[in-house]
Amino acid sequence: MATTTTDDVLGYDEALTTFDPVMGLEVHVELGTRTKMFCGCATEFGAEPNTQVCPVCLGLPGALPVVNEIGVESAIRMGLALNCSIAQWCRFARKNYFYPDMPKNFQTSQYDEPIAFDGYLDVEIPAATGEGTEIFRVEIERAHMEEDTGKSLHVGGATGRIQGAEYSLVDFNRAGIPLIEIVTRPIAGAGERAPEVAKAFVGALRDLLRSLEVSDLKMEQGSMRCDVNLSLRAKAGDDPTSPEQLAVPLGTRSETKNVNSLRSVERAVRYEVCRHAAVLTSGGSVLQETRHWHEDTGVTTSGREKSDADDYRYFPEPDLVPVAPSREWVEELRSALPEPPALRRKRLLGEWGFSGLEMRDVINAGAIELIEATVAAGAKAQSARKWWLAEPSRRANTEGVDLATYAEQVGITPEHVAELESLIVAGRLNDKMARQVLEGVLDGEGAPTVVADARGLELVQDDGALEAAVDTVIAANPDVADKIRGGKVQAAGALIGQVMKEMKGQADADKARAIILTKLGVEG
Amino acid sequence: MADLTRDDVAHLASLARIDLSDAELDTMVGELASIISSVAAVQQAPIDGVEPMSHPMPIVNVTRPDEVRASLTPEAALAMAPASEIERFAVPRILTED
Numbered sequence: 094m095a096t097t098t099t100d101d102v103l104g105y106d107e108a109l110t111t112f113d114p115v116m117g118l119e120v121h122v123e124l125g126t127r128t129k130m131f132c133g134c135a136t137e138f139g140a141e142p143n144t145q146v147c148p149v150c151l152g153l154p155g156a157l158p159v160v161n162e163i164g165v166e167s168a169i170r171m172g173l174a175l176n177c178s179i180a181q182w183c184r185f186a187r188k189n190y191f192y193p194d195m196p197k198n199f200q201t202s203q204y205d206e207p208i209a210f211d212g213y214l215d216v217e218i219p220a221a222t223g224e225g226t227e228i229f230r231v232e233i234e235r236a237h238m239e240e241d242t243g244k245s246l247h248v249g250g251a252t253g254r255i256q257g258a259e260y261s262l263v264d265f266n267r268a269g270i271p272l273i274e275i276v277t278r279p280i281a282g283a284g285e286r287a288p289e290v291a292k293a294f295v296g297a298l299r300d301l302l303r304s305l306e307v308s309d310l311k312m313e314q315g316s317m318r319c320d321v322n323l324s325l326r327a328k329a330g331d332d333p334t335s336p337e338q339l340a341v342p343l344g345t346r347s348e349t350k351n352v353n354s355l356r357s358v359e360r361a362v363r364y365e366v367c368r369h370a371a372v373l374t375s376g377g378s379v380l381q382e383t384r385h386w387h388e389d390t391g392v393t394t395s396g397r398e399k400s401d402a403d404d405y406r407y408f409p410e411p412d413l414v415p416v417a418p419s420r421e422w423v424e425e426l427r428s429a430l431p432e433p434p435a436l437r438r439k440r441l442l443g444e445w446g447f448s449g450l451e452m453r454d455v456i457n458a459g460a461i462e463l464i465e466a467t468v469a470a471g472a473k474a475q476s477a478r479k480w481w482l483a484e485p486s487r488r489a490n491t492e493g494v495d496l497a498t499y500a501e502q503v504g505i506t507p508e509h510v511a512e513l514e515s516l517i518v519a520g521r522l523n524d525k526m527a528r529q530v531l532e533g534v535l536d537g538e539g540a541p542t543v544v545a546d547a548r549g550l551e552l553v554q555d556d557g558a559l560e561a562a563v564d565t566v567i568a569a570n571p572d573v574a575d576k577i578r579g580g581k582v583q584a585a586g587a588l589i590g591q592v593m594k595e596m597k598g599q600a601d602a603d604k605a606r607a608i609i610l611t612k613l614g615v616e617g
Numbered sequence: 618m619a620d621l622t623r624d625d626v627a628h629l630a631s632l633a634r635i636d637l638s639d640a641e642l643d644t645m646v647g648e649l650a651s652i653i654s655s656v657a658a659v660q661q662a663p664i665d666g667v668e669p670m671s672h673p674m675p676i677v678n679v680t681r682p683d684e685v686r687a688s689l690t691p692e693a694a695l696a697m698a699p700a701s702e703i704e705r706f707a708v709p710r711i712l713t714e715d
Contacts, residue, residue: 126683133686142704143691151694162680184671191634193708246705262705265694404632409671417677 100392101371105363106285108325108370113333114287115343116280116362117322118231120298122273123241123315124167125308129269130240131158131201131413138314142264150269152197158412160185164271165208165416166426167307168238171273172209173427174301175233180208182417185238185410193263194242202274204407207237208416214301215435216293217456218286225449229286231294232278243268273307279343284333287323287366292359295319299355300434312353313494319358321349321386323365325373344369345379349393352386355495361386364393434461441465445474458486459495466507472514480510484531503535513541523601526550553599556608562595563588563608577613585609621650 129136132149148156172179186204212233220227244267249259275298283290299310299317310317324346329337347369352361369379383396432440438461442452445464455461460481467477481496489499500506513531516522522530522545533544545551553559566588567574576584585606592605626645630637637645691704700707 128683128685133681133684134688135685141691143694143706145688146691146694147686147688151689151697153697159679159681161683163683165680182677189632193706193711245708245711247711248702258710261708261711262702263708264705404628406632411672414672414674414679415677 100368100394101375102364102367103370103374105367108366109285109328111328111374112325112366112370113281113284113328113338113341114362114366115324115326115346116277116283116287116291117346118277118280118291118294118358119320119322120275120295121241121318121320122171122275122302122308122310123317124164124271124273125306125316126161126163126167126271128161130161130164130238130271131269132156134266134269136270138316140266142266145266146268150196151265152195158201160413160416161271164238165418167271167305168208168236168273169418169423170305170426170430171275171302171307172212172236173423174305174430174433175209175212175214175236175275177209177212177233177236179418179423180206180210180416181420182206182415183208184415185413186407187410188239188405188407190405192242193261194245194268196243196265196268200239200242201410201413202239202407203237207235208418209236210234212236214294214297216290216297217435218289218293221286226453229283229290229293231280231290234276234278236273236275239272239274241267241270241272281339282334288359288362291321291362292355295358296355297434304431304434304437311498312355313498315353317353319352321352321358321361321365322346323349323362323369324379325366325369344373345381347379347382347384347393349384349386350396354388354493356493357386357388360391361393364391368393437461445478447474447478451478454482458482458489459497460486463497463500463507463510467510470508470511472511476514476517477507477510480513480527480531484528484535488535503537505534509534509540516541516545520554520601521545521551523552525598526552551599552601553596556604559592559596559600559605560608560612562592562600563605563612565595566591567609567612574613577610577615580615582610582615621646621653 124130126136128134129145129150132147134145134147134150137145149158169179183203183206185201186206187199188202188204189199191198210233214231214233215228216231217226218229219225243263243265246262246264247258248262250257277294280287280290280294299312302308302317303310308316312318324344326341326344329335329341332338347365349361349365352358365384372379380395384393385396386393438452438456441461445452445468447455455464455478458481460478463481464474464477467481468474485500485505486496488503489496492499492502494502510531513522513527513534516530517524517527526545529548530541530544530550533539533548534541538544538547570588570591573584573587577588588609589602589605592609593600593602596605623642623646626642626649627637630642630645695701695704695706698706
């Protein structure tokens with residue numbers, strides 16, 4: 094069901110003539126540990142309901158939690174990768190609230206002693222000048238450890254939504270899965286590029302965490318979730334980074350929950366800018382509230398207002414002892430961090446020899462890892478780029494998923510693309526046939542060689558057949574042949590097309606051209 | 618410390634999902650205030666130079682390896698619930714109609 098809203102919105106450009114946006118992003122990452130944060134229950138996604146629960150994660154009386162060491166290790170590695178300081182000593186805290194998805198009636202989290210704090214992530218955005226890219230630094234306030242909640246199913250009411258439901262059914266398999274919450278400091282100075290910065294930050298964070306292999310980071314499955322805080326303040330001049338602008342006090346913020354794709358992060362920021370601007374220009378004041386994001390219609394609607402319910406009465410968790418990572422361990426983890434994606438990108442750019450524009454397309458398509466793996470499987474970098482950015486990228490866009498996710502869904506691998514390229518190099522396929530083979534692979538028909546065999550796609554290697562086809566076509570088109578003899582070489586295109594038709598597409602067009610020209614006594 | 622007010626108690630009761638009648642609220646304000654003032658005696662302890670203690674045991678870093686242990690069966694887990702349906706815990710309506 095489409096969600097509509099009665100909120101007024103101002104045009105984005107108009108909003109930006111009067112206001113300066115400031116954002117705060119909170120990203121929850123579900124760790125890919127085998128077990129939950131405080132108990133040994135498995136964490137398999139999609140398991141039968143309530144098969145991965147125990148007295149600890151159900152909050153039964155007397156159950157004692159014990160911290161997952163990989164949970165702590167992952168949190169520290171994430172903190173280090175985000176250039177954070179790592180706490181010498183920190184505790185867990187109880188965040189008290191009643192909600193059926195949290196059976197303990199509190200969430201075990203961290204409060205004033207996060208495991209990691211004071212970091213930053215540099216993200217690459219299109220330059221203000223419109224040419225090339227520039228670095229925008231997003232400061233990280235903290236990254237802390239906590240646990241996920243259960244999943245509810247709402248019964249009754251028309252839509253399966255929580256509003257109007259008669260009752261709800263809860264599956265606690267997800268309750269207790271380790272979460273790391275990463276919180277930025279207010280992101281100011283982005284000006285009109287705020288939506289792009291938000292998207293770039295979440296994208297860069299995902300790349301970074303992917304390199305750490307701490308989570309599968311599937312936004313569509315909820316293993317990475319983003320909350321977008323946004324406020325507007327009066328604009329003070331044209332430079333969003335000027336001291337005058339940065340000195341303007343922040344406006345009231347809204348918090349849009351569960352924005353679960355990169356594109357939605359960008360859209361949600363943009364929408365909230367327009368909505369806040371409409372409220373403020375009409376003389377109203379923005380309500381500090383939670384908003385729900387609606388992917389289908391691209392709008393947010395009001396959730397609950399911040400109220401008493403947010404009085405969480407944090408206190409130190411008495412059932413868990415403090416976490417005090419030794420400096421030796423922290424340094425060991427630091428020295429074992431993988432090469433940061435941004436540096437890796439720069440290195441690969443050098444190795445691959447792509448132009449800046451080509452590299453940007455590759456980055457935007459999220460194809461770096463795929464191309465890297467394809468090159469490792471034996472293809473040339475340019476070919477790998479060409480094939481991944483063609484049909485697979487187009488289809489991924491249509492599906493609204495990133496390229497890697499799409500590739501996984503349809504089962505196309507870097508090895509497939511390398512194989513496709515090798516078929517071309519071996520002269521078995523021409524470019525056009527290779528495109529058809531690639532489509533076959535994407536349609537689930539199997540590996541390139543299998544598709545080519547099944548579809549009978551193979552260049553005719555028999556020059557005799559090709560020469561015969563050329564003779565037929567020349568005989569059928571004496572006028573065109575005369576033009577070519579007279580030096581109008583470009584007219585050969587028409588004949589090549591007919592030769593290819595004669596050959597049912599299974600000929601090498603370059604070779605056909607060469608034969609035509611030779612037969613007509615002209616040099617190509 | 619500031620006195621405990623009737624509003625404080627009403628607020629805490631609502632956070633804790635406890636319905637209190639007006640008479641109970643009055644009783645609670647008196648009783649809780651008396652409990653707090655008794656406990657407040659610890660504030661007179663001389664703590665200069667004493668490190669805050671967060672846990673009675675002087676230990677840190679108690680962790681377990683990331684190894685799966687057997688969970689409860691769903692039957693056992695759900696047997697403790699007042700109501701269940703399709704292998705899930707049934708809970709009352711979460712949001713009131715709005």
